Amino acid sequence: MDHILEVRNVSLQFGGVKALDDVSYHINKGEIFSLIGPNGAGKTSMLNCISGLYRPSNGEIRFEGKNILGMKPYKRTNLGIARAFQNIALFAHMSVLDNLKLGRHILMKSGPLSGGIYWGKAAQEEVYHRRAVEEVIDFLELQEIRHTPVGTLPYGLQKRVEVGRALALEPKLILLDEPMAGMNNAEKEMMARFILDMHELKEMTVVLIEHDLGVVMNLSDHIAVLDFGKQIGFGTPKEIQHNPEVIKAYIGEEEVG
Template sequence: MLDANPEGYTTADGRKIGGVLMEMRNITLRFGGVKAITDISFDIREGEIRAIIGPNGAGKSSMLNVISGFYVPQEGEVWFHGQRRAPMKPYEVARQGIARTFQNIALFDGMSVLDNIMTGRLTMMKTGLFSQALWWGRAQAEETEHREKVERIIDFLEIQSIRKTPVGRLPYGLKKRVELARALAAEPKLLLLDEPMAGMNVEEKEDMSRFILDVNDEFGTTIALIEHDMGVVMDLSDRVVVMDYGKKIGDGTPDEVRANQAVIDAYLGVAHD
């Protein structure tokens, strides 16, 4: 098994994957009497693209919400960078270097594309209220400095032409891209993508897949994603976690998962005999 090696491994296409970045240990999450997640453990390694798949209601989004701090699991531990993470608020998780996108886009509709992406850098902007009010020295320099970083991401995702358009006016596919840009602007160590290709046509899916691979390749960002399109998942990801009814039923490379009988049963159903 690949995971056994603490130093990491090399993928089929020759990328070096590092040590463990995030580890979930025996996570159990309940809502009242309903168990959304039951005793799940897996790890995410530096530089890899890790997919979480499973049928509807399997608990994938709940898992992502545990990682990003929305839900605090009743049992289990979250380890990040070799340290156990105490229960914390989502904005504290963001400051640790975890960024995410949402299944149903969560952009700020009243602001321009540029302002939306700039919000991704808010945790890094440090000047005080007074200096900002006077737009003097440090505040202005800081604005320009972060603007340059954001413009690089705008170039990267090819959205230069809509920079100043209010987000509310954009079509769905572009909104998804802007949301990715906002998450990237935070220069995250771990990027969580909740169904980045939901509701897209084939071309948009291809674009998005290319961006995800490029982000991983150029910035070395570790990515964990949830996706329903099996073709996309198998092509993109290095390792896959499969969930069903809140339990983990499979974990490994796409090929291993494809051959896993439990996974096949979960997706195709089991014959009654």
């Protein structure tokens, strides 16, 4: 199976603190891949390295065979990497629709004057991008709140819009940092269904950080486990559940179903 992302011996250091310490794993194209571990294990730092917010101290990250270290975040987005943040990164005063439209601005090819210079070019592109946004609204079942200011929505719906902003970029690889945090069970079940649909219907590769181990074990094809910046496990859910080091550091003696 093709590897869409390869992380090779990645370390990340802040002064004397190692956030990541020689981490290596690969992600297969089209799978759901989870990063798990205790708080402070380095999971979000890992996503920051993949998306370009942090530059590793050592190592290499390859996307579709191309080394992306040193590449600006927007260029990684153009390659097909999108990110939904743990802390919601939306414009609270703007509507759901406008937040999703804004998520696509980086894909715009027509300049601000193109509508006047090339008749209809910018307008045609606007129609194309609006169609893509409408598909996200339908996919995440946001039709009834499309014109609602995001800041007035319940937290669970705001998290869904945050995921939608990343989906609006039509990525090949989507990074989801705790998309179910703060949700009730019904909201978690719905988000899990959306993640499965990203994988099965949209054929996206999904990287998931999530603390609910039941969700992780049910959704994931492969899992990497971090603890204090070190990788202590990598494999299928079944392999992770029976990894003694992972059980000791994170899962605990009770087996996760």
